[in-house]
Amino acid sequence: MTTGTTAGAEHGSVCHRLTAATRHLDPPLAALDVAALHRNAADLVRRAGGRPIRVASKSVRCRWVLDELMVEDGFSGVMAYSLAEALWLARSGMRDVLIGYPTVDRAALAQLLADPALRAAITLMVDDPAQLTLIASVAGWPGATEVPVRLCLDVDASLRIGRLHLGVRRSPLREPEQAAALVRAAHSAGGFEVVGVMFYEAQIAGLPDRSPAVRLVKRRSAAELVRRRAAVVSAVQAAGARLSLVNSGGTGSLEISAADPVVTEVTAGSGLYAPTLFDGYRAFQPDPALFFALPVVRRPAPRIVTAFGGGYVASGPASRSRLPSPVLAGLKLLGTEGAGEVQTPLKGPAARDVAVGDRVWLRHAKAGELLERFDSVHLVAGSEVVDEVPSYRGEGQNFG
Secondary structure, eight states: OOOOTTSOHHHHHHHHHHHHHTTTSOSSEEEEEHHHHHHHHHHHHHHHTTOOEEEEGGGTOOHHHHHHHHTSTTEEEEEESSHHHHHHHHHTTOOOEEESSOOOOHHHHHHHHTOHHHHHHEEEEEOSHHHHHHHHHHHTOSSOOSSOEEEEEEEOOOEEETTEEESOOOOSOOSHHHHHHHHHHHHHHSSEEEEEEEEOOHHHHTSOOOSHHHHHHHHHHHHHHHHHHHHHHHHHHHTTOOOSEEEEOOGGGHHHHHTSTTOOEEEEOHHHHOOGGGTTOSSOOOOOOEEEEEEEEEEEETTEEEEEOOOOOOSSSSSGGGSOEESSTTOEEOTTTOSOSSEEEEESGGGGGOOTTOEEEEEOSSSGGGGGSOSEEEEEETTEEEEEEEOTGGGTOOOO
């Protein structure tokens, strides 16, 4: 397949290199550029400014990548997205797993409560006394335990201006006294130990910063959060919490979060793969590292080719920003069809040079979600596939 005269040299080079590396494989397939992954990892460490980075596993969903990062300087621990996943990772040797969301999985809680080694490795996320009650009901508490259940408080990090709420709807905890009250409730129940607090400022980390209005909101939000975060940390410590972690940030806000002296660690994950949702940031420019290929199966018109499969639409608000994007300049999705369950039409001048049996390369809108579609990832170095490693799905794991 040739790139066509309208294709940018960079895009064409990536397509040719990936095609050369995987020519012996039939698509659909996923490919990870190992050099780009490590460049992105190094840039995240630089941006974190000395703060250790906890890897968000939901944005990775591949144990090979998690293991690869845990031996690199600057990375420490994993933020899992479910307790079942955390149990699996801890049993696989991961010694520091913070769960990013509350859990009501009673079967998984029973496994955690029955094993002191797992309780020592895993920290649960809570933001409501009702969650403590549920955990205690599974355990048969109230009562003390030799190895307490480690807890981290999820504190709302959104920006509120009057009745305007800017950020995600997560925790009901916001003010210092609310957080302190939950610490007291946990310690009064027995069997719990509050070891951390987390603040995820999605309105800073998750929005491209090209707009002056967005940049203004980010600055205002960061300033408000610095004041409130310090007050929350002080309050929970006064309530008896012995904190070993104050977690904040995401790929889009590492510098801002790491600059706060109260923060002990930051979280990142999406920046490792660099999906399309991170193309609009000015503060950093990660290298796209994770791609997928689809086979072209027909040509319904001179400027249209149709690929098999491809309906890998990302989570979040339903919009074009959640659709995958062709890597090759001169190709785009049809507005009337988008990315289809079993076929994806692509149009543009570059389609003239794409034949039946060729492959087209695309990028997903979000990071780890793509790997819910593939059992394995082909590791590419230069123009060669150097290994094939399983995704979570390929290891038979599905955590929702």
